[in-house]
Amino acid sequence: MSEDRSEQLNALAAQIKVCQACRLHEKTRNAVPGAGDLNAEILFIGEGPGENEDIQGLPFVGRSGQYLDYLLNLITMKRSQVFITNVVKHRPPDNRDPLPDEMEACKPFLDQQIAALDPLLIVTLGRFSMARYFPNVKITAVHGKPKYADDRAYYPLFHPAAALRNPGLRFDMEADVKRIPEILAEVKVRRAQPSKPQDAPPPPVDERDAPPTQLSLF
Known part of the structure; x- marks a missing residue:
């Protein structure tokens, strides 16, 4: 792992822990910068911390986290192999949805995390992180449909909490997760392909070789 990457992410985490850029810090115990493998190929982006996350300062440690662990196990992965963060880094009161200005206040942190991690695959969990790329x-229209751009893939999934509230979503959620290895492999193939050369501009026309202009009779 690059020391520069570790230093960048640790410095970001320190900034997030003392951030007062929006109202969310006022009634929380801990900021939740994110956690996982700093050299991960896959970045999961959720919406915001819940009560358990606020207590522990770690993402996805409640029931949603347990279900996320189960989902990762379906593809023989562990959370120690991925990096997990959220759109907002402090818990919204009563687990309400994050507000636009709160997400905007946290956006520079998320931008810098993505730049430092440079993941091959970004998996969005829920509609708020999905809206950044879609x-x-x-979400019912685009879940499970990857988009390839910027040398990586963006893959929208339902939030684990939604699947826990609505068991009818679990089949789709688990089927979507099972495609992650295939999507990751596709990104690696695309990155390995040489860039398509730009078409050369046409050579300039020498006016002496240009066909004579025919004068109009009208």
């Missing part, structure tokens, strides 16, 4: 669409 704006103006419903």
